[in-house]
Amino acid sequence: MSLNDCFWIRCNRCVSGLSQTQLYLTNCGHIFCLPCLGLETKDDRVDCPNCKSSTHLLEINSRLGQSKSVYFKDPEIELKETQKKIDKIRSFQKYHYENNIRNMAVQVRKAAEATNALEKMKEEFKKREAQLLTAMKEKDAMLKEKEEENSNLKDKITQLNQLASKYKKGGRALQERVRELELHSQKSKENLLAVHGRLESMNLKRRRENDDKIGNQKPVFDVSQVSFNLQRGMNQPTEKKSRSSGCISLERPKAKDPQFQHFRQPSVPKFKPAKNFFALEDSKVDESFGFPGIGDETISKIGYNKPKQAFRPLSTSTQRRVDMVPAISQDGSIISEIPYFNN
Numbered sequence: 001m002s003l004n005d006c007f008w009i010r011c012n013r014c015v016s017g018l019s020q021t022q023l024y025l026t027n028c029g030h031i032f033c034l035p036c037l038g039l040e041t042k043d044d045r046v047d048c049p050n051c052k053s054s055t056h057l058l059e060i061n062s063r064l065g066q067s068k069s070v071y072f073k074d075p076e077i078e079l080k081e082t083q084k085k086i087d088k089i090r091s092f093q094k095y096h097y098e099n100n101i102r103n104m105a106v107q108v109r110k111a112a113e114a115t116n117a118l119e120k121m122k123e124e125f126k127k128r129e130a131q132l133l134t135a136m137k138e139k140d141a142m143l144k145e146k147e148e149e150n151s152n153l154k155d156k157i158t159q160l161n162q163l164a165s166k167y168k169k170g171g172r173a174l175q176e177r178v179r180e181l182e183l184h185s186q187k188s189k190e191n192l193l194a195v196h197g198r199l200e201s202m203n204l205k206r207r208r209e210n211d212d213k214i215g216n217q218k219p220v221f222d223v224s225q226v227s228f229n230l231q232r233g234m235n236q237p238t239e240k241k242s243r244s245s246g247c248i249s250l251e252r253p254k255a256k257d258p259q260f261q262h263f264r265q266p267s268v269p270k271f272k273p274a275k276n277f278f279a280l281e282d283s284k285v286d287e288s289f290g291f292p293g294i295g296d297e298t299i300s301k302i303g304y305n306k307p308k309q310a311f312r313p314l315s316t317s318t319q320r321r322v323d324m325v326p327a328i329s330q331d332g333s334i335i336s337e338i339p340y341f342n343n
Contacts, residue, residue, distance in 0.1 A: 022060075024042070
């Protein structure tokens, strides 16, 4: 449909049609012909007769711009074309809408599946968490038990170390004590040998003196009977233990025989220890070594402060003679009684 066929396109003042004269469109939306504008030729800028506004003129033809030509088209045709465009737009949008709906439904289904899976995982995690908590409690209890065991072991180790240190100190003390006792024992042996030598010399001297005395005495009995009876008595000795001194004396048969009334057999004391010399009386040591010192009265119950008879020589009279032995200490000084040892 051309613009000339549009009967509504006319001048707003003289109502002339487009087929009769050239018409112009103002910016304010009015249509005039040049005579009504009072112009003979087109001018770029004029005053609108209707609204009195200054405006531009556009010639109404097929070369109008897109923004102005739309006002001169058939509304029905424009409606149909617009409807088609709307339908096309609607179809396009509907397709995408439905496609989006389908995609969203898929996503929703996947989300639901993921949610179910998450719920299952959540339940599984809860079970695992409970198992882990139980395992952690058991582990904590085990660790606590191990810590207590370690603490007890540390206490025992400390006690053992203390005991070992104590035993080590005791061992060193015992070693020192043993060394001291060895030195003391060596000195005691040397002193004992010295005393024994002195006693031997004293006993030998005393025997010689007694033999000299006996040899100088006049016999009052038959010499043959004396030798016979003496030989018989010496062949049959009897053993008798002295209760007072703890020594063993050898006595001949009864000396009530008139022929032997002046005969006295010397009593020889025998050395008998009453207890172990090497027993150390120490409450802290079960078994240790000891040696009797000066003043120890454990050797054969000998009283070191009471000198006793050590040797009885033969006597020619009824008067009993008692010989006293001076007490001799370890260094040779006089201390206590030391019995005669007959080797």
